[in-house]
Amino acid sequence: NAGVTQTPKFRILKIGQSMTLQCTQDMNHNYMYWYRQDPGMGLKLIYYSVGAGITDKGEVPNGYNVSRSTTEDFPLRLELAAPSQTSVYFCASKRLLLNTEAFFGQGTRLTVV
Amino acid sequence: AQTVTQSQPEMSVQEAETVTLSCTYDTSESNYYLFWYKQPPSRQMILVIRQEAYKQQNATENRFSVNFQKAAKSFSLKISDSQLGDTAMYFCAFMTGANSKLTFGKGITLSVRP
Numbered sequence: 001n002a003g004v005t006q007t008p009k010f011r012i013l014k015i016g017q018s019m020t021l022q023c024t025q026d027m028n029h030n031y032m033y034w035y036r037q038d039p040g041m042g043l044k045l046i047y048y049s050v051g052a053g054i055t056d057k058g059e060v061p062n063g064y065n066v067s068r069s070t071t072e073d074f075p076l077r078l079e080l081a082a083p084s085q086t087s088v089y090f091c092a093s094k095r096l097l098l099n100t101e102a103f104f105g106q107g108t109r110l111t112v113v
Numbered sequence: 114a115q116t117v118t119q120s121q122p123e124m125s126v127q128e129a130e131t132v133t134l135s136c137t138y139d140t141s142e143s144n145y146y147l148f149w150y151k152q153p154p155s156r157q158m159i160l161v162i163r164q165e166a167y168k169q170q171n172a173t174e175n176r177f178s179v180n181f182q183k184a185a186k187s188f189s190l191k192i193s194d195s196q197l198g199d200t201a202m203y204f205c206a207f208m209t210g211a212n213s214k215l216t217f218g219k220g221i222t223l224s225v226r227p
Contacts, residue, residue: 031213040122042204042219050213058214090158094215098208099146099165102215104158 002026006091006105013081013112021076021108023091031094032074033102034058034066036087043090049074081112115140117207119218126195127226133180134190134221136205144210147181147188152220153201161203164188192223200225 007022025032030051035043035058045058049068063085065077074093078085088109094102116139126132138147149161164172164181171179176193192199205218 031215033215035217040219042119043217045214045216048213048215088156092158092215098144098210099163101148101160101163102158102206107156 004091004093004103004105006089006108008108009106010109011111013078013110015081015083015112017081018077018079019081021078021089021091021110023074023076023105024072025074025091025093025103026072027093027095027103028071029093029103030071030096031102032068033092033094034064034074034076035090035092036060036085037090037107038087046076046089078110083112086110086112115142115145115207115209115214115216117205117216117218119205119221121221122219123222123224125224125226126192128195128197130195131191131193132195132223134192134203134205134223136188136190136218138186138188138205138207140186140207140209142209146208147179148206148208149177149179149188149190150204150206150217151199151201152204153198158204162190195225197225197227199223 004025033048034046047066049055091105092102145166147164151159180189202220204220
């Protein structure tokens with residue numbers, strides 16, 4: 001059981017480039033989330049999804065886009081990368097039952113130079 | 114809006130002693146759930162303990178327990194008999210039944226000294 005898989009693990013982007021962070025889960029979870037983690041700032045929610053075809057903005061959605069065409073996949077798209085998007089990105093998934101734990105991917109360390 | 118506040122950025126404890134990590138939250142909802150997650154240097158997020166708001170009894174998982182004060186909107190984590198492997202960042206998290214957002218605090222860095 002792979003759980004939540006994020007790719008790539010590391011990436012360096014130049015300012016203005018774009019990329020997609022991939023996230024796949026094999027647990028048939030309805031909820032999926034994208035967070036960014038900056039030092040001293042905790043995890044800030046970028047986007048989340050309650051099921052295929054449904055997405056919503058979190059706290060810090062600007063500069064990002066998502067789609068959820070299947071239950072398994074929840075890619076995060078960065079358009080026109082900026083240095084402020086240098087961060088560690090985590091994808092997570094969760095069952096519908098509210099008291100169940102969220103499962104996290106290993107994170108992607110992204111540097112924009 | 115729901116918010117989670119962890120006001121202590123870091124703490125240190127001697128091995129085998131007890132430490133308490135603080136967390137407060139704000140919500141107008143009555144149906145919600147609280148979690149503590151641990152993030153060791155490997156970056157992996159690990160669930161430590163969870164608490165349902167409708168349960169008055171404080172959750173306990175081995176050396177980890179919570180002090181849930183619903184009226185004060187406080188959810189602290191107590192670690193007993195601290196071990197070197199407890200050194201990590203700890204995040205308090207919150208989820209309501211009204212929406213599906215899982216909101217985290219800023220985290221606290223805990224160091225266990227040998």
